[in-house]
Amino acid sequence: MIKKFFHQFASPKSYFAIANKFGKPVLAFFFLLYIGALVWGLFFTPPDVVQGDSYRIIYMHVPASFMAQILFVVMAITSAVFLIWKLKLAAYVSKSIAPIGAIVTFFALFSGSIWGIPTWGTWWQWDARITSTLILFIMYLGLISLHASFENKDKADKFFSVLVLIGVVNIPVIKKSVDWWSTLHQSASITLTSKPAIDPVMLYPLMFSIVAFIGLIFGLVILSSQNEILKREKYKSWVKNI
């Protein structure tokens, strides 16, 4: 029974039907939730002692930087599923994650830069986290351009998946190696990790915003994968009948 469910769900047709039914309501729900989290964070929390009001960008920056890495891992899982079980749906999903991941990573970098100006006095610092996020951003762009450069999309899916799997092995390695490198070159005054523990008054809206942002991004992934299915299967009869 479970096997039958998976077989059904894994076909692009039934996935599309399910996503069509639930995708937009889920997206709308998490969008409103995220707006709620932002309102809570921006208007109903006290200002920070050291950073004043500027810390409030945390409610956008932290979810984005978190998702930037989670999306790559999700992409690696779907790619592995595609390579192992040859499920086309998994390839469509991982292809549609890449642009969203690139945008989220860019947003994380951008909001970090904005946050850096009032708190650190500089918009860019070559420290471990920022550099590894920038490399992640470039990896997303490379994956997108790899997929776009092949006319034969079935081939492109395979190459894309192989590269994502190599990339996901590389992510912790990059993180670790950049850590070594920065510990030598830079004092620990400006790393995010050494910040004092966050107060519950700010922690709850932060958790709330992270959860809402995860839902929001996965809603977007569902919509974008629907788009990808329509594009790739446009000659199938079920797509023509929609």
Place this chain on the structure above:
Amino acid sequence: MDRDILYIEMYKLFKRRRAWIGPVLVFLLIIISFPLTLDINSDNPPQIYLSFIWISTLLVTMLGTELIFSDDFEDGTLEQYAVNDQLIEVVFYKILVHWVLIGIPLAFVAFLFILSLNISIQISSIALLCLIISNLIFINFFSLGNALSLKKGSILGLLITIPFLIPVLIVLGKMTTSALLGLSLVGHLSLLVGVMILVASFIPFVISFILRTHLE
């Protein structure tokens, strides 16, 4: 393992002189341009030159492996090997041959340059060793990039593979700083050797998978 394939690959690359002398000469030109653009007699720390050397070997090995698969792909040689189920061996030997004819000469040219900077012989020989090891890693990854971007131009391959090589560059940079400070390098060197073994034994399989997909 079929030894003949190794001889054939060696002969093929050796006959195309431009393919392996060219990168070395380009590297020499790049190295000549360092003293022209940076005042070599001032007190710049030697690390600057070493990091230039890492980055320029990275780029020149990329140039050197640009045509590693494309010629054999065009004339159907790779397809023959794929039919005979010898693709992995060919990939492995091609990488080996490129390392011997491009990677190691580059390392020695860089070694001569480092010696000319009045850097001590210990540090220079460590740098030589690092370059020989890291060139194999670079060539493996650039072969992967070139296999992915067959007939698409090498910019795509570079864009994809350089992020994977950043950890190696970081280890190299860390090694130079420790070497100049007089610290022990055994840890870094063994890490580099480990990465080399891992990469050199794993990447040929990925490349042969990619080439097989191309040939489908």
